[in-house]
Amino acid sequence: MLRSITKKRIAFYAVSLCILLIVLLAGCKAQEELDILVEDPLQSDPITSSQNLVNSSPNPVVIEYSTPDNTLVKEPTQTPIPFPTRVLSTPTIPVVSKDEILSTVEVVKLIKPSVVHIASGSVNMDIFNQAVPRTGVGSGLILDSAGRILTNNHVISSAQSVTVTLVDGRSYPASFVGADPVTDLAVIQISAAQLVPARLGKSSEIEVGEDVIAVGHALGLKGGPTVSKGVISAVNRTIAVNSQTSMVDLIQTDASINPGNSGGPLVNTSGEVIGINTAIIDGSNGIGFAINIDDAKTIVGQLIEFGVVKRGFIGITPFNVTDSIREQINLPVAEGVIIVGIVPGYPADMAGLQVEDVIVKLDEIDISNSGDLSKYLINHEPGSEVVMTFYRDGVLRTIELILASSQ
DSSP states (O other): HHHHHHHHHHHHHHHHHHHHHHHEEEEEHHHHHHHHHOOOOTSOOOOOOOHHHHHHHHOEEEEEEEEEOEEEEEEEOOOOOOOOSSSOOOOOOOOOSOOOOOOOOHHHHGGGEEEEEEEEEEEEOOOOSOEEEEEEEEEEEOTTTOOEHHHHHHHHHOSSSEEOOOSSSEEEEEEOEEEEEETEEEEEEEEOSOOOOBBBBOOGGGTTTTTTEEEEEEGGGGOEEEEEEEEEEEEEEEEETTTTTEEEEEEESSOOOOTTTTOOEOOOOSSSSEEEEEOOOTTOOEEEEEEEHHHHHHHHHHHHSSSOOOOOOOEEEEEEEEEHHHTTOOOOOOOOOOOEEEEETTTHHHHTTOOOOOEEEEEEEEEEEEHHHHHHHTTOOOOOOEEEEEETTEEEEEEEEEEEEOO
């Protein structure tokens, strides 16, 4: 009896061991197949061709129906194609920034060949009627391969000779192309080879706080242009040059602008020129201004084509409204352009405008100062019809006039 029970236990253990070995072998086989698939999923091809899928798919289902003449028709349905069980990998597409951002060193290397040193010379007579030579320095920007260079008007005005020195040390005499004292821009030209024109950007796209780099020949120091870095502190700034002239839509920056920087570029981090350095305020702590490049492009186009800016002409001597003027004539507004002189035979005279009339609007454009007036006239050629809104004796009036040419 005991011997029989022992035999049964041995048999039971033997069967259990066999089952365990079978399970282990099956598991190892599955693991090997999985490892092969992971190591090189392309070696095994669980996704067969569409032909094989069709052949391995279930047989089509046949449907029967009768036609109106009682004819029995048998038609198979479309053979279903099973979806593949493996998910194909999707390639990753890197995201590329729209605007290329360069380091300061890269920007300087890009713009430096386009910045020139300008030396102006003139001879004046002193109180003893003796000739006194005078020199001035400034900066300029190469516009094209024809040798046209953009600079400030005050850099070359009254100069009897102008010499341009390139970054590689070559020097050339410059000829005058055109100038516009109102916007303080001028174009000169040299005859030289291997010039590197600057890349002009769009000042309409700049933002306050954006990094900028000012490049120019500060103080006329030898050794190439000076570089300073800052941010755009403000846009659309207006500064009064004198009681009759204002500059509008200027870019304010804290990048250091010193004498000699005038006419040099203000550059963004993509190496594009967004402004032309033009002015610093005496006694200020690191405040400089640049003419926005969008307005400069308009002026430069006319200077190259005509030598002057063909702006519309009203025929007045403008003066910016001040607090004292406002009180004297009981003006209900604090800003505007007061007429202090009228040119006979021109639109203002023909339309009946008078001295002390205060212009506050042209068409739908507000006129706060002479800079606004100048910018409006630049964009409206002679012959344009204008509706002027102005104050006379505290009463708001409107008239229509046709702009003339100042030439």
